[in-house]
Amino acid sequence: MVVASPNPRRAEKIQAVELPVIDLSPSGRSAAPALIVEACEKYGFFKVINHGVPGEVVSRMDEASAGFFARPDSEKRGAGPADPFGYGSKSIGFNGDVGEVEYLLLETDPVLVSRRSVGISDDPNRFSAAVNSYIEAVRELACDILDLMAQGLRAPDASVFSRLLRAVDSDSVFRINHYPRRSGAVLLRGGGGVGEEVGFGEHSDPQILTVLRSNDVGGLQISLEDGVWTPVPPDPAAFWVNVGDVLQAMTNGRFLSVRHRALTNPFKSRTSMAFFGAPPLDAWIAPQRELLDPRRPCIYKPFTWAEYKKAVYSLRLGDTRLDLFRARKEGGID
Numbered sequence: 574m575v576v577a578s579p580n581p582r583r584a585e586k587i588q589a590v591e592l593p594v595i596d597l598s599p600s601g602r603s604a605a606p607a608l609i610v611e612a613c614e615k616y617g618f619f620k621v622i623n624h625g626v627p628g629e630v631v632s633r634m635d636e637a638s639a640g641f642f643a644r645p646d647s648e649k650r651g652a653g654p655a656d657p658f659g660y661g662s663k664s665i666g667f668n669g670d671v672g673e674v675e676y677l678l679l680e681t682d683p684v685l686v687s688r689r690s691v692g693i694s695d696d697p698n699r700f701s702a703a704v705n706s707y708i709e710a711v712r713e714l715a716c717d718i719l720d721l722m723a724q725g726l727r728a729p730d731a732s733v734f735s736r737l738l739r740a741v742d743s744d745s746v747f748r749i750n751h752y753p754r755r756s757g758a759v760l761l762r763g764g765g766g767v768g769e770e771v772g773f774g775e776h777s778d779p780q781i782l783t784v785l786r787s788n789d790v791g792g793l794q795i796s797l798e799d800g801v802w803t804p805v806p807p808d809p810a811a812f813w814v815n816v817g818d819v820l821q822a823m824t825n826g827r828f829l830s831v832r833h834r835a836l837t838n839p840f841k842s843r844t845s846m847a848f849f850g851a852p853p854l855d856a857w858i859a860p861q862r863e864l865l866d867p868r869r870p871c872i873y874k875p876f877t878w879a880e881y882k883k884a885v886y887s888l889r890l891g892d893t894r895l896d897l898f899r900a901r902k903e904g905g906i907d
């Protein structure tokens with residue numbers, strides 16, 4: 574079966590859209606479940622404000638990441654190559670994808686983070702403490718959002734999604750991306766001159782839910798229609814949340830695993846950090862029976878996260894891997 578990849582030569586359009594904002598403060602919470610469901614159906618993407626992640630947890634993480642990327646290349650390379658964990662530069666995954674980005678991909682188990690930090694920082698205890706508290710806080714936020722989602726979907730089991738992230742063997746990962754200030758010769762928006770370049774190419778995230786924060790530099794874009802890009806305004810005080818492929822499958826296609834990409838900025842460097850909330854490897858991914866509409870039969874066959882992850886890593890960044898798991902479609906996996 575041929576898995577669809579975006580055509581890099583097609584014409585592109587930029588379309589401004591006002592993206593949904595979810596307020597998690599006590600006064601905003603009662604409206605949150607319905608608003609989150611609406612956002613996930615329409616965009617697969619929303620911003621979260623008043624999220625409760627302490628400011629010092631965020632600033633310690635920012636300091637740790639800035640410290641790492643400021644190191645000489647030879648030292649950074651000592652934390653690589655990304656296999657998939659560790660430091661990577663320009664190359665993403667194992668199948669030839671490239672971008673103007675350097676990154677650290679980390680496990681979310683605190684013991685593994687502590688172990689890996691030795692090759693990352695001269696003060697590994699400080700580095701791992703910053704990363705571990707950030708991951709703990711953001712995982713909690715992801716679980717909170719997933720519980721509100723389940724409530725909005727009227728799922729009989731309120732922790733149907735969050736339980737997968739809370740499991741001790743959850744396969745969640747954490748990524749810190751750094752896009753050096755860079756202007757390419759090709760202006761993506763058309764015309765000549767100098768402009769943005771692709772830092773992290775078009776893709777959907779494979780997991781359940783991604784919780785992302787960036788510095789105050791723009792670059793992230795989402796695509797709601799092939800070749801049409803909506804810029805996401807940077808807001809370092811907030812988190813952007815996107816639905817991953819597994820959540821699209823668990824909601825039988827009701828929620829959208831939105832395609833997105835990140836561009837470089839010609840004047841400022843950009844940093845983003847993303848927590849990818851994933852199930853344990855042996856977890857079965859299937860639509861929740863209670864969420865099934867008899868008029869909409871199952872779109873995907875049940876699969877384990879391990880099977881899905883294997884497909885993810887065998888394919889290119891921009892491939893739509895969920896197509897391989899479609900039910901009743903010629904060429905799918907039986």
Ligand SMILES: C=C1C[C@]23C[C@@]1(O)CC[C@H]2[C@@]12CC[C@H](O)[C@@](C)(C(=O)O1)[C@H]2[C@@H]3C(=O)O
Binds near residue numbers: 667778849886888890
């Ligand atoms: C090219 C690849 C890198 C990636 C694994 C893949 O084969 C396809 C998906 C990529 C992605 C995108 C979202 C996350 O950044 C990531 C960690 C993930 O789970 O899937 C990356 C993978 C990676 O960089 O290892």
Ligand SMILES: O=C(O)CCC(=O)C(=O)O
Binds near residue numbers: 748750792793
């Ligand atoms: O840098 C960003 O804003 C997006 C990065 C991203 O999509 C990813 O790491 O999967």
Ligand SMILES: [Fe+2]
Binds near residue numbers: 776777778833
């Ligand atoms: Fe992503």
